[in-house]
Amino acid sequence: MVKKTRDPEKTRAHIIEVAFGEVYRKGFQGVSIRDIVAKTDLTTGAFFHYFATKNDLGYALVDEVIKKVTLETWIFPLAAYKNPIQGIISRYRKFIETVSDDFLTYGCAINNLTQEMSAVDAEFGEKLHSVMRLWIEGLEGYLEKAQNDGYLKKKSDPRKIAEFIVAVHEGSFGLAKSFRDKKVLWSSYYSLRDYLESVSEKSEG
Amino acid sequence: MVKKTRDPEKTRAHIIEVAFGEVYRKGFQGVSIRDIVAKTDLTTGAFFHYFATKNDLGYALVDEVIKKVTLETWIFPLAAYKNPIQGIISRYRKFIETVSDDFLTYGCAINNLTQEMSAVDAEFGEKLHSVMRLWIEGLEGYLEKAQNDGYLKKKSDPRKIAEFIVAVHEGSFGLAKSFRDKKVLWSSYYSLRDYLESVSEKSEG
Numbered sequence: 001m002v003k004k005t006r007d008p009e010k011t012r013a014h015i016i017e018v019a020f021g022e023v024y025r026k027g028f029q030g031v032s033i034r035d036i037v038a039k040t041d042l043t044t045g046a047f048f049h050y051f052a053t054k055n056d057l058g059y060a061l062v063d064e065v066i067k068k069v070t071l072e073t074w075i076f077p078l079a080a081y082k083n084p085i086q087g088i089i090s091r092y093r094k095f096i097e098t099v100s101d102d103f104l105t106y107g108c109a110i111n112n113l114t115q116e117m118s119a120v121d122a123e124f125g126e127k128l129h130s131v132m133r134l135w136i137e138g139l140e141g142y143l144e145k146a147q148n149d150g151y152l153k154k155k156s157d158p159r160k161i162a163e164f165i166v167a168v169h170e171g172s173f174g175l176a177k178s179f180r181d182k183k184v185l186w187s188s189y190y191s192l193r194d195y196l197e198s199v200s201e202k203s204e205g
Numbered sequence: 206m207v208k209k210t211r212d213p214e215k216t217r218a219h220i221i222e223v224a225f226g227e228v229y230r231k232g233f234q235g236v237s238i239r240d241i242v243a244k245t246d247l248t249t250g251a252f253f254h255y256f257a258t259k260n261d262l263g264y265a266l267v268d269e270v271i272k273k274v275t276l277e278t279w280i281f282p283l284a285a286y287k288n289p290i291q292g293i294i295s296r297y298r299k300f301i302e303t304v305s306d307d308f309l310t311y312g313c314a315i316n317n318l319t320q321e322m323s324a325v326d327a328e329f330g331e332k333l334h335s336v337m338r339l340w341i342e343g344l345e346g347y348l349e350k351a352q353n354d355g356y357l358k359k360k361s362d363p364r365k366i367a368e369f370i371v372a373v374h375e376g377s378f379g380l381a382k383s384f385r386d387k388k389v390l391w392s393s394y395y396s397l398r399d400y401l402e403s404v405s406e407k408s409e410g
Contacts, residue, residue, distance in 0.1 A: 027321050029234040106324045114383050115320040116232050119311045125383070132383045163380065163392035164373075171376020175368065178319050178330070178337045187368035195400040 012050050015040060019057055020065050024106050027116055028058055028124075055121060058113075062127040066110050070131055074169075075138035083151045084142035085200055088165060089193050096185045099176075107177035111170045136162045156199045168192045217255050220245060224262055225270050229311050232321055233263055233329075260326060263318075267332040271315050275336055279374075280343035288356045289347035290405055293370060294398050301390045304381075312382035316375045341367045361404045373397045 018039045022031045033054050037047050051057040074091065081087030106112070110131055118125030136159075143158035152158065172188035223244045227236045238259050242252050256262040279296065286292030311317070315336055323330030341364075348363035357363065377393035 026325060027232075027234055029232055030321075030325055107320055111379055112320045114379060115312055115317045116235075118382055120231055120235055129383045132380065160392040160395060163389050164396035167376035167380050167389070167393045168369075168373055169376065170379050171372035171374065174316055174319060174375050174379065175337065175372050177323055178334045184368050184372070187365040188372045190365060191369035191400060194403065195396060198399065198403050 008050075011042070011046075015042070015047065015050055015057070016060055016064060020061050020109075023058070023061060024102075024109055024112070028113060029116065029120070033057075055124065058117070058121075058124060059127055062110075062113065062124070062131060066113070066128075067131045067134065070110060070135050071138065074135055075142075078138075078142045083149070084146040085151050085196050087142070088139065089196055092169070092189055092192065096182055096189055099182055099185065103173075104176055104180050104182060108170060108173040111173055132166065136166050139165055150201055153199050153201055161196075161199065164195075165192065213255075216247070216251075220247070220252065220255055220262070221265055221269060225266050225314075228263070228266060229307075229314055229317070233318060234321065234325070238262075260329065263322070263326075263329060264332055267315075267318065267329070267336060271318070271333075272336045272339065275315060275340050276343065279340055280347075283343075283347045288354075289351040290356050290401050292347070293344065294401055297374065297394055297397065301387055301394055304387055304390065308378075309381055309385050309387060313375060313378040316378055337371065341371050344370055355406055358404050358406055366401075366404065369400075370397065 015036065019031075019036045022036055022039065026035075033044065033047060036057075037044050040047075051060065073095065077091055078084050078087040081090070110128060113124070114128045114132070118128055139162035140158045143152055143156075143161055146152040147154065147156065147158060152161075168188050168191075172185050175184045175188075176182060220241070224236075224241045227241055227244065231240075238249065238252060241262075242249050245252070256265065278300065282296055283289050283292040286295065315333060318329070319333045319337070323333055344367035345363045348357055348361075348366055351357040352359065352361065352363060357366075373393050373396075377390050380389045380393075381387060
């Protein structure tokens with residue numbers, strides 16, 4: 001037999017990619033290391049060279065995939081908007097317009113894992129919570145900027161609104177997964193938009 | 206050995222109570238029939254007399270516990286309010302005021318199971334979805350009543366607002382589970398209250 005030379009970084013990235021898909025579809029507790037190994041060309045022994053335990057693999061999914069996707073989807077694009085409130089509304093609309101069937105079936109990975117794992121494993125919960133905090137803090141920063149630039153009413157609390165926005169996003173994703181229909185996302189979109197316009201200063205620019 | 210005479214209905218109800226606690230704390234996939242049986246005085250053989258499969262037990266949790274609790278918490282109490290919109294706001298406030306530590310740790314059962322199970326098992330998903338629909342339809346009915354009685358603006362869509370309210374509730378419960386802190390529930394409460402007041406007719410009865 002010819003022993004293949006492995007690139008450890010590539011192999012690790014491949015395990016994470018495969019594991020993310022499996023966990024996303026079946027839940028963390030619904031997937032075994034055997035399932036994941038079976039979808040790679042690794043042996044179980046080789047797998048454990050990369051991740052000592054199934055939980056370590058789960059933590060890597062949060063730290064390396066879910067954090068990145070969350071910030072890239074909801075925070076980084078806001079830099080392009082003069083009025084961050086319009087940016088938040090616009091990104092939510094674009095997300096719904098282009099939402100995948102997979103998302104309607106399997107839902108939001110951070111939501112799934114938080115509901116499933118945060119009470120079961122404290123470290124899992126803490127890692128998911130840190131992503132949730134980054135998301136909220138990112139929005140809070142942009143809402144403070146909006147307030148300083150005269151787009152958000154002075155009496156509004158950027159932190160509370162940021163928490164509300166994340167709750168609406170997560171809640172609507174959970175509902176869409178239950179309905180398997182993006183229609184319920186639009187209900188949350190229109191109501192959140194109206195709410196954000198109600199806390200916006202009327203003067204435009 | 207003395208064979209105890211069992212009351213089948215009582216035994217069944219006891220299994221459901223024990224199973225609900227276990228599933229609520231560990232997730233459906235994180236609990237085995239063995240775990241549940243161990244918390245009763247039944248044998249595994251006797252357990253299967255009541256529920257042929259673990260999934261059948263799960264379906265009974267949704268049909269018999271989660272549906273009842275959802276309607277009793279969020280819909281039935283609205284009958285006591287002249288203005289249903291004030292009822293919805295008031296029930297959300299009372300829920301947060303009296304929320305248990307268990308709820309902050311383990312979250313909302315319908316939310317947990319929807320995120321965990323609806324993509325994994327179609328029948329589970331359909332049963333959870335039917336509870337979600339009852340919740341939304343219950344709110345929709347009261348919002349229609351509010352509209353007919355002049356409390357909700359004529360141009361507002363009761364169905365869309367009902368979907369938004371459930372999304373906010375579920376999203377805030379998910380966030381509270383991540384933060385293990387009711388503070389984030391209050392952020393959603395205040396924003397939802399302000400939103401609902403913005404779609405209310407100003408004239409008070």
